[in-house]
Amino acid sequence: MLKDFSVKDVLRVPEGGEVELLGWVRNKRAHGGLIFIDLRDGTGVIQVAVKRGQLPDECFRAAEELRRESAIKVRGIVTRDPRAPNGVEIRCRDLKVISQSMDDYPIKRGIKVKFILDNRHLHIRSPRVSAIMKIRAALLDAARKWFQEHGFIEIHCPSFITAAVEGGATLFKVDYFGRDVYLTQSSQFYQEAAIYSLERVYSIQPSFRAELSRTRRHLTEFWHLEAEIAYAELEDLLKIIEELFYAMVLGVTESAHGELELLKVKVNPDVAKPPYPRIRYSEALEILRGKGFKIEWGEDLGADEERELSKDFEKPFFVTHWPREAKAFYHMPDPSDPSVCRNADLLTPGGFGEVIGGGQRIHDYNQLLERIREEGLNPEDYKWYLDLRRFGTIPHSGFGLGVERMLWWLLKLEHIRDACLFPRTPARVYP
Numbered sequence: 526m527l528k529d530f531s532v533k534d535v536l537r538v539p540e541g542g543e544v545e546l547l548g549w550v551r552n553k554r555a556h557g558g559l560i561f562i563d564l565r566d567g568t569g570v571i572q573v574a575v576k577r578g579q580l581p582d583e584c585f586r587a588a589e590e591l592r593r594e595s596a597i598k599v600r601g602i603v604t605r606d607p608r609a610p611n612g613v614e615i616r617c618r619d620l621k622v623i624s625q626s627m628d629d630y631p632i633k634r635g636i637k638v639k640f641i642l643d644n645r646h647l648h649i650r651s652p653r654v655s656a657i658m659k660i661r662a663a664l665l666d667a668a669r670k671w672f673q674e675h676g677f678i679e680i681h682c683p684s685f686i687t688a689a690v691e692g693g694a695t696l697f698k699v700d701y702f703g704r705d706v707y708l709t710q711s712s713q714f715y716q717e718a719a720i721y722s723l724e725r726v727y728s729i730q731p732s733f734r735a736e737l738s739r740t741r742r743h744l745t746e747f748w749h750l751e752a753e754i755a756y757a758e759l760e761d762l763l764k765i766i767e768e769l770f771y772a773m774v775l776g777v778t779e780s781a782h783g784e785l786e787l788l789k790v791k792v793n794p795d796v797a798k799p800p801y802p803r804i805r806y807s808e809a810l811e812i813l814r815g816k817g818f819k820i821e822w823g824e825d826l827g828a829d830e831e832r833e834l835s836k837d838f839e840k841p842f843f844v845t846h847w848p849r850e851a852k853a854f855y856h857m858p859d860p861s862d863p864s865v866c867r868n869a870d871l872l873t874p875g876g877f878g879e880v881i882g883g884g885q886r887i888h889d890y891n892q893l894l895e896r897i898r899e900e901g902l903n904p905e906d907y908k909w910y911l912d913l914r915r916f917g918t919i920p921h922s923g924f925g926l927g928v929e930r931m932l933w934w935l936l937k938l939e940h941i942r943d944a945c946l947f948p949r950t951p952a953r954v955y956p
């Protein structure tokens with residue numbers, strides 16, 4: 526019973542054509558002898574008019590009994606009707622119940638956020654969630670296409686790791702047959718190994734952060750789009766990020782207008798057109814101090830700081846040259862001012878903030894060893910990572926983009942969890 530005809534196809538059927546459709550009852554309204562069913566499938570929603578006398582009696586009675594989200598098959602005539610939600614309805618001639626819902630469907634208007642989150646496995650059937658997930662897929666399609674066109678190879682890295690990439694404070698510990706290992710925070714180190722084999726690599730896979738921060742932009746499990754590029758220096762990296770980011774935004778606006786319209790979101794791709802403004806960390810600090818923030822040199826920017834800073838910008842913008850104490854040990858100190866590094870975060874405008882973190886890596890063995898020691902880390906834990914600097918080491922750079930962060934900004938979502946099918950936050954690992 527594989528489907529070969531969907532709701533989206535109905536719109537292309539001429540007036541009076543007969544169609545057969547499988548779907549779910551999203552809503553039902555009865556007016557005596559006339560029942561309207563909003564029939565939903567993976568491609569959209571269409572109104573089905575079920576009128577007594579126009580189909581076998583037992584079918585009409587079955588329609589009367591239907592509960593929301595029951596699975597049905599309808600056959601009917603396509604009719605243009607300006608009163609129907611998308612100007613078309615199906616006048617039902619036959620209706621078969623594939624499976625009647627066992628209960629009243631619990632997701633309705635006016636229910637509390639917690640209830641919706643507890644019932645996410647059902648709530649994801651809503652057209653709004655479907656639209657977000659389709660846009661998410663379009664975003665990653667566009668990224669993959671861009672990477673392919675620019676000589677990048679997709680790789681897949683492990684999720685169990687033995688040493689921190691982004692600091693020990695946010696590591697999730699796992700009992701690995703009696704041994705302590707961790708869930709990965711970033712595939713960066715494996716990508717750095719892989720560039721010596723493939724030169725330009727990317728990966729799209731989950732990263733984990735044991736971050737208790739209950740903000741609108743933190744997840745404990747997120748999808749991380751990362752890339753690493755042999756021979757790239759900071760300047761090259763920023764250009765790559767700009768082009769990729771633009772291609773992703775453009776990809777969504779080109780392939781998902783229906784979904785954007787459904788969400789009532791307007792995305793003007795010009796907003797993401799390179800070049801992006803660049804400020805140094807020291808300038809960001811000045812701007813923030815001017816706004817009354819008390820931040821010491823060397824501190825990382827928090828959610829509040831980023832929100833305020835990003836309100837001054839119309840486009841995504843880079844904050845470059847962060848102090849070494851603000852970021853992880855692998856960032857390359859700038860030879861012209863070693864108190865800062867050759868790195869950059871990409872912040873999105875309008876109160877959103879960081880979506881990408883990246884920079885040039887230390888490729889000199891002794892310098893890396895020194896930074897590892899300086900941070901109080903054990904060089905033994907980074908033995909293989911150091912080894913990469915012993916055999917044909919070269920300059921290289923890379924970055925990581927939070928997929929949900931990007932969607933959060935692009936779609937102006939209330940909360941980052943709305944960008945996930947099944948979000949993981951400190952308070953939630955169910956369903």
Ligand code: 4AD
Nearest residue numbers: 711713743744747880881882883923924925927930
């Ligand atoms: O800035 P971060 O920590 O950088 C890294 O992990 C680098 N190793 C990446 C690299 O250079 N290959 O994380 C990168 C991005 C952030 O800019 C943010 O978009 C996202 O990952 N991110 C999170 N997204 C959701 N919830 C969290 N808790 C996140 N932590 C980071």
Ligand code: MG
Nearest residue numbers: 870879881882
């Ligand atoms: Mg960061």
